[in-house]
Amino acid sequence: MGDLSIFLQHLANGVSLGSLYALIAIGYTMVYGILRLINFAHGDIFMLGVYITFYGILYTPLPWWLVFLIAPAITGCIGILLEITAYKPLRESPRITILISAIGASFLLQNLGIVIFGGRPRAFPVPKLLNQVVRLGGVSINIVAFIIPIITVLLLMGLNYFINKTKTGMAMRALAKDYDTASLMGIDINRIISITFFLGSLLAAVGGIMWGVRYPQLMPLMGTMPGLKSFIAAVIGGIGNITGAVTGGFILGLGEIMLVALLPRLTGYRDAFAFVLLIIILLVKPSGIMGDKITEKV
């Protein structure tokens, strides 16, 4: 392996990891952008998405690709349920109350996961088609590592289109500006919020499935770290900004891989790196790379 091919391999590894963070961050940031709510249970919804897919493949006669399509929809419905039970009753409360409720929901889902799925890890059944290795010169990449960035970019474009060009998207943006005025304009707030949570959770599940294919180890607490990392990615990119979240995800993934690759002594600080990056961003440019200037709603 020449130096160049090593570097290219690291680059490919970084893009692959980064696109996963980006994929999970999209849903995170979308919910925040529209509802101004940091949904700390996002990582646990992600975990539920993977487990639903796992059980769907193993215990139903459906082909894996169909499960890959259905599972995110089911997860989306769970997201709606979560909103109705944990957030809706607190809609008039101060934002900090909802934040605490989100943390509570996260713990609840994790522990439910332990009770229902068991503490021992499960192996994600990776479809053969997605478990192949492509070799380009000195660089070896699993085919999933190619697919994930493509899915990420496609979902990014689709979501941007949905929010900016459709009527429901317009209603979402209106909601983001002002709840009361939006409802005065005849927007069904509950419906729009439900759709937002459905989409956010669906995206978490898509991220989860891709995560499962790439790292096929399922645990009830598996959502915590990816959830935090994608939150950081969202903040780096400017929370609320979908394109920013994707950018943030790639920066974080590449940064982590390069840290381990080039400074092996600092490997133990890999997670710390992500949090240090978060602190720096919050100190230097709290609105993130692509975020709007933060103006408090009055």
Next chain:
Amino acid sequence: MKRTLGLLLLVLVLTLAPQVGYADEVIKIGVFEPMTGANAAGGEMTVEGIELALEIKGEVLGRKVEIIVVDNKSDKVESANAVSRLIEKDKVVAIIGSYGSSLSMAAGDIVKKAEVPAVGCSPTNPLVTLNNDYYFRVCFIDPFQGTVMARYAVNELGAKTAAVIQDVTQDYSVGLSKYFIDAFRELTGDKNSIVELSSYNTGDQDFTAQLTNVKNKKPDIIFAPGNYGESALLIRQARDLGIDVPFLGGDTWEAPEFLSIGGDAVEGAVFSTHFTAEAPVTSESGVFLAAYRNKFGKEANAFAALGYDAYMLILDVMEKAGSADSQAIRDGLAEVKGFVGATGVINLDENGDAVKSAVINKVDGGKFIYLTTVEPD
């Protein structure tokens, strides 16, 4: 007269009552093992063995034995909490645990201070029992395990160079790596025979950066002791990157999850462990294996066997001492000689460590296949 009789009766009741109560009282043995988190499989396998032993021998000194299992969540802080709880709230007389050297070490000071003896089933790092008169174990320790694997690499695989990938958050992994490196350097007579030492953390899922660096150094073999989950993912990613040299590891790889998560990638992986159903070593092995098969409908693993041995050893010590007092159990444990367990004959040395043979297993056809047994020097 009536009054004297009453008084007499009272005295009688007072003197007898504690004794009657004492004889009825159950003996509580605490178990702290990881039932959730990164080491869950290891903890669960161990507890299966302990529960089996309890079923077979649920009484000692005419009193019933009760085990209280607390989940240490594969977390050092939780592990310390779990042991404190067992001692303070449940008032156990002895403790069994834990899978994972770091988790055991987190409990070390607590059992020492409370003077409640603990018997580890599979923590192999030397520091678990070192300078701790209250910690014992029924397994071998890592200087031996590391040497066994280094010898296997050099003698059987003809390896001249090796790369080591360790989990820096696990004392087990760091310790075992160190002993492997020392032994490998000595056996090859080459100080530069370890071409790369890489690290990761428990919970990491992506190892591509470390593996890309390792690949570049072209080692003959890779020694990567760590949790079964992380190790399985690591080996998968290594194969994806085109690394095709043999992977060697330690006893933590013996978990069904290592096979299911690793899939085809872990075929050919070789590791040392404590015991295998394929090579029973004592008369007790047969008893244990049959009972395990009967209860669980499958072949037993090393961790269940060690859990079984730890429990049986504590009961044996109580019987010999004729007491279920913590201090008596500790003193008895310090003098264990020739205890016949399922995993072998257990002699505890001055540190409280068992000196036993190691088994080498290989993954073949999606199963663990027994290769050989290595006797201690």
